[in-house]
Amino acid sequence: MAHQWRGVIREYMDRLPFTKDDPVVTLGEGGTPLIEAPALARLLDVGSVHLKFEGMNPTGSFKDRGMTTAVSKALGDGAKAVIAASTGNTSAAAAAYAVKAGMQSVVLVPAGKISWGKLSQAVAHKAQILQVRGNFDDCLRLARELSENYPVFLVNSVNPNRLQGQKTAAFEVVDVLGEAPDLHAMPLGNAGNISAYHLGYREEVADQRIKKQPMLYGIQAAGSAPFIQGSPVAKPETIATAIRIGNPASWDLAQEAKRDSGGGFGSVSDKEILWMHRFLSQEAGVFVEPSSATGAAGLYKLKQLGELPKVDRIVVTVTGHGLKDPDWALKDENGRKIKPKKVPTSASSVAEILGLERK
């Protein structure tokens, strides 16, 4: 009989701060595919690389894992409205889960700096969307202040219930591989995700499901790389708008994740991000938004610098779906717009254009 995945709270209830009497707001998030990418393994010269394709979540990003837990807890606490600052994906997830919970949502986004795919989701799910004349860091400061003084629940990853949900991605990796990878890389923005994986892997070690946690690598966009600079970046800039964040909220947790796992931070240029974005589409068959290619791009850069640790198994989380921010796929390496050829309605002329010989 067909089995439907029940969402991360029900699948992992014994390892989350929930009991069966708590309300559960779910859209069936989690259970995302771990896809082997031999082309990437060859590029990095390692035994295997698996992509944890978080674009397969209900709203198209990993944010759904933390939103099911945060919104469920908010509902249990009697919330009528949730608020989130966002570079886009959190706003889409907050809006969708608020609808499912029967709540209002308010999302604060940096004006003109979120992709239209994400904006369309927040609009579709009737969020109250406010474009703040500032960057993500300004939005988060505002959201925190509003939630402290007004009856709106904050569902950004500074809400610990978010990390609880997001840690389930580490559980899934171990469940599918049967062990931990040697190294696990991902894009790094506000630093909630790397902190959540660290939490998840640490629990796996404590429960003796794995012997050792993977080295956790967080990769930033070069124009928005506070963890490389060692301090907040006042004016972050990158085409990877999802991770255009200068003052990451989970700073200490991410530092701890790196130190405790023996991992590292890295940064890549927008050009390197877009190169990997194309590589994943063309060589792995996995279409992600540019920001989501940052983890793999960072590993490739480390490889080129001779700084990639000697490891066998790698997992890379690709955090959001390509359809979130599709414009980049419609440009070639030189930034020129790609326009598919127009052809007449005759098989022989189409065959000629395709260079096909008659069989």
Ligand code: AN7
């Ligand atoms: C596709 O939606 O911060 O390091 O407001 O959308 O946990 O912040 C998004 C972040 C990576 C970075 N990849 O994760 C938001 C937001 C994608 C993202 C990140 C984000 P964190």
